[in-house]
Amino acid sequence: MTLLHERRKEKTLSVVRNENWVKPIYETNGLNLWYGTSHALKNIELDINEREVTAIIGPSGCGKSTFLKTLNRMVETATDVTISGNVTFKGNNILGNAMPVEILRSKVGMVFQKPNPFPKSIYENIAFGPRVHGIRNKATLDMIVEESLKKSALWDEVKDRLHKSAYGLSGGQQQRLCIARCLAIDPEVILMDEPTSALDPVSTHKIEELIHDIKNDVTIAIVTHNMQQAARISDRTAFFLNGEVIEEDRTTTIFNTPSDKLTDDYINGRFG
Ligand SMILES: Nc1ncnc2c1ncn2[C@@H]1O[C@H](COP(=O)(O)OP(=O)(O)OP(=O)(O)O)[C@@H](O)[C@H]1O
Numbered sequence: 001m002t003l004l005h006e007r008r009k010e011k012t013l014s015v016v017r018n019e020n021w022v023k024p025i026y027e028t029n030g031l032n033l034w035y036g037t038s039h040a041l042k043n044i045e046l047d048i049n050e051r052e053v054t055a056i057i058g059p060s061g062c063g064k065s066t067f068l069k070t071l072n073r074m075v076e077t078a079t080d081v082t083i084s085g086n087v088t089f090k091g092n093n094i095l096g097n098a099m100p101v102e103i104l105r106s107k108v109g110m111v112f113q114k115p116n117p118f119p120k121s122i123y124e125n126i127a128f129g130p131r132v133h134g135i136r137n138k139a140t141l142d143m144i145v146e147e148s149l150k151k152s153a154l155w156d157e158v159k160d161r162l163h164k165s166a167y168g169l170s171g172g173q174q175q176r177l178c179i180a181r182c183l184a185i186d187p188e189v190i191l192m193d194e195p196t197s198a199l200d201p202v203s204t205h206k207i208e209e210l211i212h213d214i215k216n217d218v219t220i221a222i223v224t225h226n227m228q229q230a231a232r233i234s235d236r237t238a239f240f241l242n243g244e245v246i247e248e249d250r251t252t253t254i255f256n257t258p259s260d261k262l263t264d265d266y267i268n269g270r271f272g
Contacts, residue, residue: 025050025189025219026071030085033066033075040066042243044085048189053211053220055230055251058240059272064223067240068191071221072108073101090188106133109182113194115174117166117181122149122158125166125177129185144184152180153210172203179210183218190214192222196229208233227267231255239263 024047033041040063048054048071056064069075073094076083087094094104117125126145135141145162149155154176158169166177175195182190192211196204211220211233224230230237231251238248239262247254247263258264266272 022049022052024048025090026221027088027091028070028086029088031067031070031087032084033063033070034082036080040243041070044245046238046245046248048219048221049236050219051216052235053215053222053233055234055237056221056223056240057225057227057230057237057266058246059266060225062240063243064240065193068193068221068223069110071189071191072105072110074110077101106185107187108189108191109185109187111175111178111182111190111192111195113197115171115178115198117169117174117177120166121163122166122169122177123162125181126184129181133185148180148184149177151183151210151214152176153206153213154180170203172199172206175199175203175207176210179207179214183214187218189219189221192220194223194225197225204229227255227269239266241266 026048028044028046031041031044031046032039044067046067056067058064066075070083070087071089071094075081076095083095085095089099089104089108092099118128120128123145126148127141130141130144135144146155146159149158154173157173158177161168166174169177175198179190179195196207199207208229211222214220222230222234234251236248237251237254239246239254239258239260241262247258247260249259254263255267258267
């Protein structure tokens with residue numbers, strides 16, 4: 001039995017005993033993924049707990065983004081991808097069309113490394129998702145736009161230019177706009193793939209504060225190469241290496257007393 005399997009068993013027992021009770025929103029069991037013949041994810045057993053921030057760390061090419069994208073079915077449908085195992089969202093299997101992509105993505109937002117606002121106004125970027133979900137009333141849309149921009153700490157900076165192009169915003173503001181766009185559909189989860197790697201330290205700090213502010217309402221899984229960032233913002237951390245989860249635990253444990261030497265070596269900069 002691997003360390004992870006032992007941990008899972010321990011966790012199940014502690015849930016049964018109601019100790020350190022956590023509720024996974026995503027559960028992955030025996031998840032394997034191949035790009036052609038290249039085995040990118042190997043027997044992943046990793047939960048994402050509700051209303052926690054889970055950091056996914058590991059060296060380049062170890063499968064972090066592939067895992068994250070699997071959670072909203074972004075890779076599974078690509079040509080030449082083979083996938084096996086289970087991924088459940090709130091107890092329901094999401095793989096193989098078991099849950100339509102539109103339903104899943106109405107609950108799970110995604111933020112990428114490079115901000116990707118639509119070529120529309122700031123207002124229209126935020127109103128787009130709610131409109132797709134059938135909201136037409138202007139007063140309601142105005143309220144959603146304002147609330148989403150306030151939650152993403154952007155309102156004060158853009159309230160006088162809501163109908164100007166989103167492309168006129170700085171990179172950091174665009175990234176907060178993309179987070180606001182996710183928040184506008186009232187998601188249960190936001191998946192973030194290196195959301196600050198293209199940003200300066202001040203913008204990075206604002207995004208980290210934003211993550212801290214919204215984490216009571218929304219579950220966050222974040223891929224990051226920045227160890228300090230993972231330590232600062234996450235509750236749990238999973239360390240990936242060569243397509244496997246080597247170790248996952250409370251972030252304080254991973255950074256202070258990791259169980260696996262590989263984790264220790266990675267977080268202390270001895271490789272990767
Ligand atoms: N579309 C694809 N087709 C073929 N191979 C892919 C594809 N996407 C990723 N891979 C391969 O799968 C492996 C995992 O890639 P992935 O992008 O998930 O790693 P990562 O840990 O996120 O890397 P990075 O930190 O550099 O972004 C790598 O070997 C990569 O080359």
